[in-house]
Amino acid sequence: MTADGSADPRRRVPRTDTLLADPPVAAAVATHGRDRVKAAVRRAQERARRGEITPEGVRDAALAALTAPAPRAVLNATGVVLHTNLGRAPLSPVAVAAVVAAAGHTDVELDLATGRRARRGQDVLDALAAAVPDAGAVHVVNNGAAALVLAATALAAGREIVVSRGELVEIGDGFRLPDLLESTGARLREVGTTNRTHLADYAAAIGPDTGFVLKVHPSNFQVSGFTSAVPVRALASLGVPVVTDIGSGLLAPDPLLPDEPDAASTLRAGAALVTASGDKLLGGPQAGLLLGDADLVQRLRRHPLARALRVDKLTLAALGATLADPVTPTRAALHADTAALRARTERLRDALAADGCKAEVVPAVAVVGGGGAPGVELDSWALSLPESYARPLRTGEPPVLGRVAHGRVLLDLRCVPADADDTVRAAVLRVSADG
Numbered sequence: 170m171t172a173d174g175s176a177d178p179r180r181r182v183p184r185t186d187t188l189l190a191d192p193p194v195a196a197a198v199a200t201h202g203r204d205r206v207k208a209a210v211r212r213a214q215e216r217a218r219r220g221e222i223t224p225e226g227v228r229d230a231a232l233a234a235l236t237a238p239a240p241r242a243v244l245n246a247t248g249v250v251l252h253t254n255l256g257r258a259p260l261s262p263v264a265v266a267a268v269v270a271a272a273g274h275t276d277v278e279l280d281l282a283t284g285r286r287a288r289r290g291q292d293v294l295d296a297l298a299a300a301v302p303d304a305g306a307v308h309v310v311n312n313g314a315a316a317l318v319l320a321a322t323a324l325a326a327g328r329e330i331v332v333s334r335g336e337l338v339e340i341g342d343g344f345r346l347p348d349l350l351e352s353t354g355a356r357l358r359e360v361g362t363t364n365r366t367h368l369a370d371y372a373a374a375i376g377p378d379t380g381f382v383l384k385v386h387p388s389n390f391q392v393s394g395f396t397s398a399v400p401v402r403a404l405a406s407l408g409v410p411v412v413t414d415i416g417s418g419l420l421a422p423d424p425l426l427p428d429e430p431d432a433a434s435t436l437r438a439g440a441a442l443v444t445a446s447g448d449k450l451l452g453g454p455q456a457g458l459l460l461g462d463a464d465l466v467q468r469l470r471r472h473p474l475a476r477a478l479r480v481d482k483l484t485l486a487a488l489g490a491t492l493a494d495p496v497t498p499t500r501a502a503l504h505a506d507t508a509a510l511r512a513r514t515e516r517l518r519d520a521l522a523a524d525g526c527k528a529e530v531v532p533a534v535a536v537v538g539g540g541g542a543p544g545v546e547l548d549s550w551a552l553s554l555p556e557s558y559a560r561p562l563r564t565g566e567p568p569v570l571g572r573v574a575h576g577r578v579l580l581d582l583r584c585v586p587a588d589a590d591d592t593v594r595a596a597v598l599r600v601s602a603d604g
């Protein structure tokens with residue numbers, strides 16, 4: 170800082186008419202109207218005068234203030250199909266259209282034929298039930314954790330949930346299933362050990378206080394070696410309800426993921442209730458699915474807590490569309506043809522080379538992600554660039570997220586919509602031009 174007034178940053182705050190003539194700001198006027206933009210510019214100027222932002226930052230601060238706060242759309246080139254930090258499953262175009270169509274007034278709780286109140290989202294629940302005929306009834310709540318909380322509260326509050334020590338998992342961001350279950354007032358009766366639990370362990374723990382036996386699919390880790398777990402079919406012989414948290418939301422078996430439990434097979438094996446997420450392998454919106462014995466589902470549905478966990482019309486719309494057309498982007502990414510991925514990546518490399526940007530095409534390994542199928546590796550291909558590209562790609566518009574490994578950033582196109590390859594190309598070129 171000098172005593173010279175000309176160095177006072179407040180003098181360098183750009184004038185309103187200068188800012189309004191700036192092309193991005195002028196473009197914002199066309200979208201948001203002159204008054205809103207002017208007000209945003211004034212507020213940014215005041216912030217600069219107070220020293221909260223630099224005079225050079227006024228324009229961007231004004232533009233940022235005009236942008237509605239929302240999660241930003243990004244391109245997932247990580248090769249992780251279900252990435253919780255990136256919002257897990259992307260919705261299919263039909264699901265997006267259904268969300269838009271449901272955004273206004275809807276018949277979500279009204280029977281148009283009789284004019285009477287109807288069960289919320291009846292058509293969508295019917296579609297879910299039809300997709301899993303082994304379920305006597307179904308219910309949908311806010312997410313997988315909510316489905317478990319509802320089951321624990323309605324069926325085991327003040328009683329015991331018998332569960333293997335090998336299945337007391339942390340689901341992410343520090344949240345642990347045992348804490349979640351105990352928060353309902355149910356007591357956990359842990360049986361077995363981390364690596365081995367036997368049917369006799371369960372049998373010895375079951376008594377008059379048992380609410381249910383819980384079986385949790387370890388969806389984000391694998392144990393190998395000297396291990397033993399009890400299948401649902403055997404647990405079902407114990408004479409108490411078996412609640413199975415399959416996690417991933419596969420409704421029927423997928424040959425690509427042979428170790429991933431699905432709702433239909435789990436119910437057929439004797440589970441009284443299955444819980445799962447909607448935004449993992451099902452490829453739909455965030456939701457918690459509850460499928461199983463009609464009486465149990467009815468108890469969950471009528472429990473007061475169900476009202477606090479209910480899904481909104483947008484979720485129901487997206488779920489219904491996903492069930493009607495199960496060829497979701499998640500499914501497409503999982504089953505993507507490796508040769509076609511390689512050809513796409515090579516085309517991208519060649520297009521970049523034509524503009525003087527050198528990149529390599531390398532074999533890569535994609536994974537399903539925290540949403541399911543730990544240990545399953547999908548052969549893939551990636552565009553390999555210097556690691557220094559990672560940050561500018563991530564902070565660009567749109568942000569492009571790759572995977573950093575061994576001093577390189579790898580862009581795997583498996584989860585990038587095919588019509589976005591050109592956007593990736595442009596993003597890489599911008600970084601290459603700046604570098």
Ligand SMILES: *Cc1c(COP(=O)(O)O)cnc(C)c1O
Pocket residue numbers: 312313314315340385386387388389414415416417445446447456457539540541
């Ligand atoms: C993902 C998962 C959960 C949590 O589901 P959310 O939809 O994220 O709330 C619970 N249990 C298992 C086994 C999971 O895989």
